[in-house]
Structure formats: structure tokens, C-alpha cells
Amino acid sequence: MTASATTAAVDKRRVILDAAVRVFARQGFHTCRVSDIADEAGVAYGLVYHYFSSKEEILDTLFLERWDVMLAAISEADASRSSPREKLYAIAAFIIDSYRHDPDLMKVIIVEVTRAANTFGRTHLAKIREAYEQIAAIVARAQAEGTFRREITPQFASLAFYGLVEQVLTSWIFEAGGAGEEELERAKGLIVETICRGLER
Amino acid sequence: MTASATTAAVDKRRVILDAAVRVFARQGFHTCRVSDIADEAGVAYGLVYHYFSSKEEILDTLFLERWDVMLAAISEADASRSSPREKLYAIAAFIIDSYRHDPDLMKVIIVEVTRAANTFGRTHLAKIREAYEQIAAIVARAQAEGTFRREITPQFASLAFYGLVEQVLTSWIFEAGGAGEEELERAKGLIVETICRGLER
Amino acid sequence: MTASATTAAVDKRRVILDAAVRVFARQGFHTCRVSDIADEAGVAYGLVYHYFSSKEEILDTLFLERWDVMLAAISEADASRSSPREKLYAIAAFIIDSYRHDPDLMKVIIVEVTRAANTFGRTHLAKIREAYEQIAAIVARAQAEGTFRREITPQFASLAFYGLVEQVLTSWIFEAGGAGEEELERAKGLIVETICRGLER
Amino acid sequence: MTASATTAAVDKRRVILDAAVRVFARQGFHTCRVSDIADEAGVAYGLVYHYFSSKEEILDTLFLERWDVMLAAISEADASRSSPREKLYAIAAFIIDSYRHDPDLMKVIIVEVTRAANTFGRTHLAKIREAYEQIAAIVARAQAEGTFRREITPQFASLAFYGLVEQVLTSWIFEAGGAGEEELERAKGLIVETICRGLER
DNA sequence: CATGAATGAGACTTCATTCAT
DNA sequence: TATGAATGAAGTCTCATTCAT
Numbered sequence: 001m002t003a004s005a006t007t008a009a010v011d012k013r014r015v016i017l018d019a020a021v022r023v024f025a026r027q028g029f030h031t032c033r034v035s036d037i038a039d040e041a042g043v044a045y046g047l048v049y050h051y052f053s054s055k056e057e058i059l060d061t062l063f064l065e066r067w068d069v070m071l072a073a074i075s076e077a078d079a080s081r082s083s084p085r086e087k088l089y090a091i092a093a094f095i096i097d098s099y100r101h102d103p104d105l106m107k108v109i110i111v112e113v114t115r116a117a118n119t120f121g122r123t124h125l126a127k128i129r130e131a132y133e134q135i136a137a138i139v140a141r142a143q144a145e146g147t148f149r150r151e152i153t154p155q156f157a158s159l160a161f162y163g164l165v166e167q168v169l170t171s172w173i174f175e176a177g178g179a180g181e182e183e184l185e186r187a188k189g190l191i192v193e194t195i196c197r198g199l200e201r
Numbered sequence: 202m203t204a205s206a207t208t209a210a211v212d213k214r215r216v217i218l219d220a221a222v223r224v225f226a227r228q229g230f231h232t233c234r235v236s237d238i239a240d241e242a243g244v245a246y247g248l249v250y251h252y253f254s255s256k257e258e259i260l261d262t263l264f265l266e267r268w269d270v271m272l273a274a275i276s277e278a279d280a281s282r283s284s285p286r287e288k289l290y291a292i293a294a295f296i297i298d299s300y301r302h303d304p305d306l307m308k309v310i311i312v313e314v315t316r317a318a319n320t321f322g323r324t325h326l327a328k329i330r331e332a333y334e335q336i337a338a339i340v341a342r343a344q345a346e347g348t349f350r351r352e353i354t355p356q357f358a359s360l361a362f363y364g365l366v367e368q369v370l371t372s373w374i375f376e377a378g379g380a381g382e383e384e385l386e387r388a389k390g391l392i393v394e395t396i397c398r399g400l401e402r
Numbered sequence: 403m404t405a406s407a408t409t410a411a412v413d414k415r416r417v418i419l420d421a422a423v424r425v426f427a428r429q430g431f432h433t434c435r436v437s438d439i440a441d442e443a444g445v446a447y448g449l450v451y452h453y454f455s456s457k458e459e460i461l462d463t464l465f466l467e468r469w470d471v472m473l474a475a476i477s478e479a480d481a482s483r484s485s486p487r488e489k490l491y492a493i494a495a496f497i498i499d500s501y502r503h504d505p506d507l508m509k510v511i512i513v514e515v516t517r518a519a520n521t522f523g524r525t526h527l528a529k530i531r532e533a534y535e536q537i538a539a540i541v542a543r544a545q546a547e548g549t550f551r552r553e554i555t556p557q558f559a560s561l562a563f564y565g566l567v568e569q570v571l572t573s574w575i576f577e578a579g580g581a582g583e584e585e586l587e588r589a590k591g592l593i594v595e596t597i598c599r600g601l602e603r
Numbered sequence: 604m605t606a607s608a609t610t611a612a613v614d615k616r617r618v619i620l621d622a623a624v625r626v627f628a629r630q631g632f633h634t635c636r637v638s639d640i641a642d643e644a645g646v647a648y649g650l651v652y653h654y655f656s657s658k659e660e661i662l663d664t665l666f667l668e669r670w671d672v673m674l675a676a677i678s679e680a681d682a683s684r685s686s687p688r689e690k691l692y693a694i695a696a697f698i699i700d701s702y703r704h705d706p707d708l709m710k711v712i713i714v715e716v717t718r719a720a721n722t723f724g725r726t727h728l729a730k731i732r733e734a735y736e737q738i739a740a741i742v743a744r745a746q747a748e749g750t751f752r753r754e755i756t757p758q759f760a761s762l763a764f765y766g767l768v769e770q771v772l773t774s775w776i777f778e779a780g781g782a783g784e785e786e787l788e789r790a791k792g793l794i795v796e797t798i799c800r801g802l803e804r
Numbered sequence: 805c806a807t808g809a810a811t812g813a814g815a816c817t818t819c820a821t822t823c824a825t
Numbered sequence: 826t827a828t829g830a831a832t833g834a835a836g837t838c839t840c841a842t843t844c845a846t
Contacts, residue, residue, distance in 0.1 A: 428721075429721060430719070430721030430722055432633035433721060433722065509720065512718075513718060513719065513720045513721065517713075517714060517718040517773065518631075518714065519710060519714045519773070519776050519777055520629075520630060520631030520634065520714065521631055521634065523777060524777075527777060553796070554793060554796075554797060558771075558790075558793055558797075559797075561767075561770050561771060561774055562767050562770070562794075562797050564770070565766050565767050565769070565770025565771070565773075566762075566763050566766050566767065566770075568766070568770070569762050569763070569765070569766025569767075569769070569770070570759075570762060570766070572718065572720070572766075573762055575720050576720055576724065576725075576728060589759075592755060592759055593763075595754070595755070595801070596755060596759075596760075596763050596798070596801035596802075597797070597801065598801075599800050599801040600796070600797035600798065600800040600801045601797075
């Protein structure tokens, strides 16, 4: 059995991470047991500890993996030659598409990390703020160019923008059925429209 | 021994609830122990079970007490003869003043209930939605009157408004020093201005 | 049921300590489980942790309790007007009588603490040495008085004396039947005779 | 590939045993993990199980290897034409030189086997007693020859002799710096002098 | 009302051992 | 021989909850 013969050789570490996403999403980080993750992944209990030193580290890993991708996406949007409104649209679209692609993962990140002021939020505060600051920088530049008005600070604008995106995701997370394709697409425009009308001159 | 006879008689139930707010805010609901609450309240921890049937019930009580006050405040704002913008201002002001008055309590409600999609959020979903719906009703009526444009659904508008308020509170919760008086006042106007520009014709 | 009616009201903490002695003696500290102690004591598992913060703390407590009694006994022997030989006899007698009274406890102290160079011995080294030093002081004074010869340092003499006592106890500990009354009494004399012949002029 | 063909071929079994000595000495048998031994030896830890069936077997092997050498040394001393005092000196010298050559190994044997009445001591009791008995035989013969007095049984004398040697080693084991060359040499004489004055007529 | 000793289920984590490669 | 991923039993410790006083 050569490596080339089994290109799909399972990476158990990945299997565990993916299972953890489903379990955290379903039961919550504090409420689930490590054995739930192992069961969901179809591996022995101890293997979880072979790859991760604790339950916390699994969540940390999930958050950091995804958040870095998001920071890269924001950077990319910012680097483009688009208008501020288009940049914000790209960011909202990226986050919403992330949710479309893996709603459980986004749920975990928002519910267990981004809003968990006591534990993980505290730990990853700096990382979380990086996103806010990148968005604020886009706004600041738009203000300097005269596209956005100056009455609202870039920090506040960033808060409003990201807060709305997260609130929309949260509403989908809470909904039993989740959101339909159409709703996802429409939301992108609505979010940007709502915020930018508040920001543009 | 009636309550009126001993005005200085401490209401131990209240003492426990207030202590729970501080402990939940500091350590988080899942991370704290019932004995932490008892210690903070200065009572034996058997007494906690004299007044509450479980740790959960304490959080439920705190949430429901406060949320009912907020629903009443929204109703009152809605019942006034003010403009839609003024109504939303009144609501934002009420929530921010609640935070000013007891930041720990608002932190607990937002972090442990409002955003906890797995446990308490699920339990209190209907109650939480009542607030969204009342706000949406204000928007809907403003649209019917022609003050707000119809491109954005009242539900989305409500989400955007409440989401921004909560995001602003969250940013204060995460900040080490919290927010100053001035910042609190300014935020009220900024929130309403940002959202209403997006909603008004 | 008044307090005077039940003078024998059980001190559960004591019950746990006594049970721990039997379990440690039978199975060894590392080999036994906390549940074995709880079972032996006839109490619930959690009560062990109500009184002690860890399995280690139980052993620490047992050792310190007993060792302090022994240090006091050595001091008392030293303070008497007896000859050096009589002082050493009193000490040997005390230790051997301790063994007679509670062989399990002495076994635990010797096997798990006094000779465990890696863990507990390391922790309680200072305390253990206090005993050696008190015995050495007796020897030193006997040398100064001219009763003992000076070729052997007090430190070495102390080692030899205490080492012989411990070795004798160890041999009883290892023996299936333990030692008879007569053997215990005879040992006191033999130990002192053997060591003092080596020390006296 | 024979052993003689590759003189530099490392005997991995030996490497593992030597590593185990260091690890047992440093952390203790119960406190160390098999992987610690493998790491110290620089091999994968599956290999440990290729050579030994369990962690216990490693300690058993170390003890038996060394103890057999010691029994042989005692036999040799006994077989010589020396005086009883010289025989005991030879034995003390052998044990102390063993410590000089490999203090970790002696520490492991004393702390983990010889004094561990519950586990390994119990297992190897017969083997341990062989040494005591050989020494007792030397004493008995000296008594028969009239060199040693008969008040003290050979068994007790053997206990006293071996106990003192072990106590001296133990004191070095506990000491931070260990013992200097000079101290090692001097101890041989002191031990024999102390014990033999107690035994000789 | 008030106390805090007592209970015991349950969680996390460790680690000796196996086994496929 | 050699590797280290995989297994899962077992142990420590926590803590919500009960209850006798």
C-alpha cells in the first residue's frame, strides 16, 4: 500500500478537528466531553490527547486556523483597487460564504470565542482586534479620500460593520432551519447598504 | 418579624443574586462554582439551594428579571408620541444606561445568555426574540408612515440596531478600563445616527 | 442527642487518616487509589477531598504528625539527666514502641517517606534531618564529656544509630509474621549495645 | 552482521537499561513514564517493548544484574583467608565502590527495590535475604572461631552491618552534592570499625 | 433560615501496552 | 530491528446537590 495508492490516507488530526467542530457546535464547548469528540471522530479516546494537549487546545486551533484565513481575506480585500464600499462588500461576502461553507465552524468561533469575554475571548483578544483594526483602517482611508464622512470614528464604524455581520450570522445560528441561499446573498448587500449609507457622505 | 419591622433586614436572596452577577461576570457561568457565589455573598452555600434549585436557575432569574425590565422600556418607548428615531434613541439610551448602572449584569446577560446559542440562548430564545420583534414593529410602523424606506425588512433593521448596541457593549466589556461617561453618551447618538441614516429615506 | 451523650462522635478526618495508614501499608502509596482509602474508611469518595487537597497531603499529614511526636520524644530523652547510653536507649525504645503500637504507620513512614529519595523524602528532608541532628548533638556532648571517643563524627554516629533502628524495623516489616513482644524488647538492648560499644571509649 | 563484525554496534538493550537507571534515579520508578526512558535512550518507545515486556521488567533486570554481582562479591570475600573484620571490610568496600562507580544505579536499587516493602521488595525478598544470610554466615563462623562474641545473633549482626552500609549510601543519595572521594574511603573504615567494635570480644 | 459536612457521578487526563508498517 | 500512531482502562480531582442539625 504505497502513499500514492492511498492519496486519501486519513489525517486523524484533521478528523478530530472536524469532529470537534460538529460537537462544539451541537453541544457547546463547556457542555461536551472529550469522549464525545472522540466518538464523533470515530477514534479512541487517547488519540485526542496524542494530537492535542487539552480540550482547550482544540478550540484554540480551530479558532486560529480560521481567523488567520479571515485576516488574510480582509487584507486581500483592502489591497484591491476597489472602492471602500466594494471592499466592505468583499469582507462581508467572505464571512458569509465562510458560514455557508461551514456553518458549524462559524457558530463555534462566534459563540465560544468571539463573544466569550471570560475565557477564550480574553485569550485571543489581540487576534480578534486585528480584524477590527484592519477594517477601521479601510474606513480611515475612505475618510481621508473624502468618500466617508468624518463624524464617525473608524473604530466605531468598524465595530458597527463587524457587529452587524456577526449579528446576522447569530440570527441564522439561532434559527432552526438556518438561512437559505437567497437569504445569504441578499444579506451581503443589505449589510453593506445599511452601514455604508451611515458612513458615506 | 415582618419586612417592614426590620428595614435593615438583608434580603439574602437578593444578596445571593447580586453576588452571582459579580462572580458570573468575573469567571463565567461554566467556570465558577456554586461555592464561589456563596463565598462572594458571604453565606453558607447550602443557603444558595434554599433560595434556588440550581446554579442555572440563578442565571435564569437574573436574565428574566432584567430582560422584562428592558421589554417594558422598549414598550414604553414605542408607546410615546416620539419620532421613530427618537424611539430608537430611547431604547439605545436605556440599554446603555443599564450598562452604566450595572456593567457586570449586562456582561453576564450578553455573554452567558444572549449569545450562548447552545444552552441559555436556546432556552430563552422566545424571550429574546420579543425584543427584536418590538423593535421591528417600530421600524415597520415607520415604514408604513413613510419615514423609513422599505428596501430593508423590519426584521433586518431590528437585527442591525440591536446588533450594533450589543457590539458596542461587547467592546466595552472586553476593554480593560471599560468606557468613560462621555463615551457612553456619545455612543447613544452614534448608534442611532449610523442606523437611521441607513433606514431613513 | 447532645454532645456529652456522644463523646465518641466520629471525627471523619481522623477516620480517613487511620484508614489511609492501613491502605498505604497494605498496597503502597503509589499503588493504592483514593477510592481504596475512602472504602477502607467507610466514607464517600468526595469526603476525602473535603478534608485533604490530594492523596499526597494525606501522607504528608501522617508523616508530620508522627515525626513531630518523635522529635519531641528525642528532645525529652536528651533533656533528661541520663547517661548518653540511656538517652539512646530511650530513643530506640520510643521508636520501637511506636512500631509496636502502630506497625502500619511506621511502615508507611519508613517505606514511603524516610527512604523515598525521589518524592516525599526530598520534600521532608529538612524535617528528617532534624532528628539526625538531635541525635548527633547527644553524641557530640558525650564526646565532649569524654564518655564517647572522638574518632567517629557525631554525624556518622547518628547515622549508624538511626540506620540500625530503621533497619531492624524494616526487617520486621518485611517479615510475614512481624516481631513478637520479646523480640521487640530484646532489640532495644541489642541496638544500643551494638552501637555504644562502637562509640564508647 | 555479527557482533564481532561491528564492534561499534550499539547494544540497544544496554542503552535502554542505562537510560532507565538515570530516569529511575531522577524521577523514581512510579513517577516516570516509559516514554521518558525511551527519550533518555534516544529510541522510539516501541523499542522498549521489543526488549522488555514491561516497565517492571526493566527494574527487575537492573536489580538482578547488580545483585548477583554483589552476591558473588560477598561469596568471594567470604572464601578468602582473611579475618572476619577484613571480610566485612571487603564487602563494605565493594558496595561503596559500586556506588562510586554508578551512584544512580545504587540509588535505584536501594530506593525502589531494597526498601520498597510493598512491591519490588516483596518480589525480590528471597534474593535480598541471600545477602543477609551470607553475611550472617560470616559472623556465625567468626563466633564459632571465638573472634566475635556470641551475645548478638548473626542475623542481627548482619542486619546491623548491611543496614549501616545502606544508611550511609542513603545519606549520600539524599545529599545535594553527593560524597567526595575521601569521604567514600573513610566511610569504609568507619563502618567496619563501628560494627566490629560492637561484635568483637 | 442557616450551616457546611457528606455524597457520588462524571470529567479530564495519563500512560502502559499493542500493532501495523 | 525500529517506529510512533493508536488504544482504552484507570486514576485523580471537581463540584452540583442533598441533608442532618
